[in-house]
Amino acid sequence: QVQLVQSGAEVKKPGASLKVSCTASGYTFTGQYIHWLRQAPERGLEWMGWINPNNGDTKYAQKFHDRVTVTRDTSITTVSMILSSLRPDDTAVYFCARDRSDTRTIPLAIYDSWGQGTQVSVSS
């Protein structure tokens, strides 16, 4: 079955960088987009960006475009998200999610499988 397994919880200082990984299994890794989203306490979901695992193309939300980088390693079917210059308001649960859309088409943000979430706390 499809599984997305994320790396563990992180505690960071303001100004530091964060790396969260998402390892996929149970399907053809290069066949579908992976998105990153986050959910702050008592708030809705916020889209951060996506990667096409087939060719490495990425697109980021305007809010994060200068702080976020998403990469993939096809040899270990893993997508990683790096968020730099962390601030306290980056405290959130970070999710990776698989887009139902094939990488030969455009990503429609129909998330049919999710990672378990990674709790990130940013505090001095």
Next chain:
Amino acid sequence: SSELSQDPAVSVALGQTVKITCQGDSLRSYYANWYQQKPGQAPVLLIFGKNNRPSGIPDRFSGSDSGDTASLIITGAQAEDEADYFCNSRDSSGDPYVFGAGTKVTVL
């Protein structure tokens, strides 16, 4: 970024029907997708596109749309349906996707 509007909370009696709405300009051009999220868990896709349910989702969940508003209908709500429900869609201005802030459903 939450640019789709949802009521913060609704309640429904056990076995009754509840409609959860999602409103925004993007819905005039794109379908809404609906997710259920229980505390401490990742969201689960319920409805996508024009009222499509992934395998394993009960048929008491359905979707509809009209103009700038999409709706998720739970027909015959069960105790296990108590959760947060949120919508998302594509968008043609700014970022390519928008989300609702979610509606908390309480089953009485």
